[in-house]
Amino acid sequence: MEERDLKISIAHLYPELLNLYGDIGNIITLKKRCEWRGIEVEFTEIHSGDDIKEHDIYFIGGGQDKQQEEVAEELFTHKWFFHGQRDKGAVFLGICGGYQLFGHYYQPHDKEKLKGISLLDAYTVAGDTRFIGNVTAKTDFLTPDTLVGFENHSGLTYLQGDTQPLATVTTGNGNNGEDKTEGARYKNVFGTYLHGSFLPKNPQFTDYLIELALEKRYGERIELKLLDDTIEMATHNSLINKPY
Ligand code: GLN
Secondary structure: OOHHHOEEEEEEEOOOOOOHHHOHHHHHHHHHHHHOOOOEEEEEEEOOOOOOOOOOEEEEOOOOHHHHHHHHHHHHOOHHHHHHHHHOOOEEEEEOHHHHHOOOEEEOOOOOOEEOOOOOOEEEEEEEEEEEEEEEEEOOOOOOOEEEEEEEEEEEEEEOOOOEOOEEEEEOOOOOOOOOEEOEEEOOEEEEOOEOOOHHHOHHHHHHHHHHHHHHHHOOOOOOOOOOOHHHHHHHHHHOOOOO
């Protein structure tokens, strides 16, 4: 299929609540890298109380504990819908606080545990240290294999079962500062602690997500034409193993 005949639907979940450190840049990057190829984008913002229909990509950003509390309750009402979407191959990307809610729960300090939607077999507990700084991590499925970004979280996330790490930390802390894992993946559900925002600095991962979403929609792998990523990769490379 020609890229100009393609369409992709993207939903941004609760942007008014979870959109820390410019996480909106991830939506802008997904939209732009489709539009630059002539792929039509149907974009929807999902706010508290909205119904949610089928989309190819669901994105949720990060936020402080208070905003997470507000979103957790609402997100949980759609739990089984999201499981159905995951099992149909829909792509999910959660950043930090949004990522934590993709697991079974997030236990903040001195507050009630927040129920997650268990798209990932993972859980998060608040730690005593706030991890703040640059992160570089290596994947086993991307070229180039590095992912770069900025972390700011006290939550410690632990992966279980078939949920795999997104990448292995070479600089920074990642999921918990102990097991060298960063982020998570199960089916086409992805979570990461990398803000920055994340996707503009990691164009190869953005295109990977778009190709997964097109495969879910059209039932076949569609290789995207390459874009001139000189500026994106200059930024990416300048951040590799950049110390805190
Ligand atoms: N409140 C969560 C934590 O501190 C998530 C923070 C974030 O989204 N940056 O771990």
